[in-house]
Amino acid sequence: MVILVLGAALLGYGFQSAATSVEVGQWEVTWYTMRDTYGTWGEVIETATFPANFNYDPLGPATRPEPIGFKAVMEINVLQTTNVGFTIGGDDGSIALLIDGASFNDLYCPDPNTSESSETTLSAGRHLLEIQYYQVLVEDDPAATFSMSVPAQESAAEIMTGGGALLFIGIVVTLLGFLLKTKPS
Ligand SMILES: [Ca+2]
Numbered sequence: 001m002v003i004l005v006l007g008a009a010l011l012g013y014g015f016q017s018a019a020t021s022v023e024v025g026q027w028e029v030t031w032y033t034m035r036d037t038y039g040t041w042g043e044v045i046e047t048a049t050f051p052a053n054f055n056y057d058p059l060g061p062a063t064r065p066e067p068i069g070f071k072a073v074m075e076i077n078v079l080q081t082t083n084v085g086f087t088i089g090g091d092d093g094s095i096a097l098l099i100d101g102a103s104f105n106d107l108y109c110p111d112p113n114t115s116e117s118s119e120t121t122l123s124a125g126r127h128l129l130e131i132q133y134y135q136v137l138v139e140d141d142p143a144a145t146f147s148m149s150v151p152a153q154e155s156a157a158e159i160m161t162g163g164g165a166l167l168f169i170g171i172v173v174t175l176l177g178f179l180l181k182t183k184p185s
Pocket of ligand 1: 091110111112113141142
């Protein structure tokens with residue numbers, strides 16, 4: 001019975017923690033030609049969308065002779081103030097992440113492909129993420145990656161799994177208890 005209660009309690013805690021999540025949309029992307037390899041923005045090529053987490057190697061319009069770049073924006077909704085981890089990376093380029101208009105992480109990644117992760121606390125409510133990438137080296141493999149994670153959400157999922165297992169053990173033990181009790185002596 002103790003195991004059953006413990007299992008249920010853990011399961012409940014897991015569900016409660018899962019509310020600490022972040023709603024994401026998709027990136028609204030604008031591709032540019034670059035006037036040079038120092039970040040001077042040129043003409044708009046086209047617009048596109050990226051999924052919330054993306055990893056493109058090589059980048060789509062990389063077959064063009066001139067260097068390319070893109071600017072992307074995505075709004076996220078933080079349901080409850082929480083820590084969020086952001087990873088940016090790339091190759092042949094420079095990639096920057098801005099949060100609510102302020103520079104958060106800036107990675108110069110000429111060669112080889114590299115990435116960098118950092119974590120920050122985001123308050124509940126809507127936040128605007130922006131990514132700017134441009135080529136600093138014109139080779140055949142410009143690449144860009146972005147991913148975000150909510151550590152509290154991940155540990156909640158682990159607790160939920162553990163809670164579920166305990167709940168199952170609790171049910172089995174309780175049933176065994178009932179069976180033994182009703183067994184004629
Ligand atoms: Ca390269």
